[in-house]
Amino acid sequence: MADSCPLGSDDRxxxxxxxxxxxxxxxxxxxxVFFTLLPAAVFLVSAILRLALLLRAPVKVTSHHLATAKLAPILHTKVALxxxxxxxxxxxxxxxxxxLEDQRSVRPSDLMVIYFFLSSILAAPRMRSLWILTPDVYTQASLWTLVTVGTIVVLCLESIHKTQVIRLAYREPSKxxxxxxxVRSFFIWVLPLFRSGFSTIISLKDIPEVDTAxxxxxxxxxxHAAWKKGKSSIYYFLGSRH
Known part of the structure; x- marks a missing residue:
């Protein structure tokens, strides 16, 4: 296959x-371009904006073990320059x-979860291409397989809840x-309420707490703020008429 392949075919x-x-x-x-450069560029821009917010936020958890575990499998790539x-x-x-997300946010990072979810999906086509090219690139194919597996591992770690290690001052009553x-995307957090509703008659105390906001x-x-603003606008309008 490699002998009949025109030179530079993969550079198109x-x-x-x-x-x-x-x-x-x-x-x-x-x-x-589309499976490595583009996702990395979008992630970098989003990460810079998110880091600016997290650096000003206080620490909200009591342990750094999960944060340390999540750092281990991330370094992983050898592709084009x-x-x-x-x-x-x-x-x-x-x-x-x-x-910073682990230490200064009360829930797992949406940005990290989405990025590593997309990265794990987009790593699959490259892995397939390299295994098709074997045995010429067997080492690269094996490494990229480890990259894909490592990305999935990081995705799982980034999705772990940290409810038990959040400091008391930052614990929220709402799940x-x-x-x-x-959990939020598929409304998994309301499944216990649905299960209780099917098995028994629910009362007000069975309903989970809503978000503080x-x-x-x-x-x-x-x-009250909207009402005051509305009254001020009305008074200003009537005053300008006279």
Whole structure:
């Protein structure tokens, strides 16, 4: 297959490599741009904005064991030069962001979960391409398989709840406020309430606490502020008419 493959076929923007190289596959350049460079660039921009907020936030957990465990499997890439450089910056940013998110946020990082979820999916086409090219690139294929597995491991670690190690001052009564991206996205946090509703007659005490921002006192303050602002606008309007 390698002898009949035209020179430079994988250096084309793609997306599909010629059939003489592989029967059905992306070009490696296409994978570098869309599966490595683009996700890393978006993550870097988002991470910088998030880091600026976290650096001003107080520490909210009592343990750093989970944060340390999450740092171990992240360093992982060997690809084309441009892709590897940008990926290296993304790795450094993810190390710092992972630690600060664990220590200064009451729930798992949505940004980290989404990034590593997409990275684990986008790593699969490159892994497939490299295994198709074996035995010429057996070492690279094996390394990239470890990359994919490591990315999935990091994704699982980043999705772990940390309710038990949150400091008392920052513990929220609402399960939604401390739930991970997946739990909130699929409304898994309300499943116990549904289960109770099917098995027995639920009462007010069975209903989970809502987020602090949705409770009565914050809502009343917002209502008073909106009412004062509305009255000021009306008085200003009537005064300008006269």
């Amino acid at each position: 923007f793609g997306p599909r490599v010629t059939n003489q190289c592989r029967s059905f596959d992306f070009t490696l350049l296409f994978e570098d 441009a892709a590897s450089l940008l990926q290296l910056f993304a790795v450094v940013a993810s190390l710092l962001l992972s630690w 939604e406020s401390t739930s991970s991206f997946w 949705l409770q009565g006192i914050p809502a009343e303050k917002k209502l």
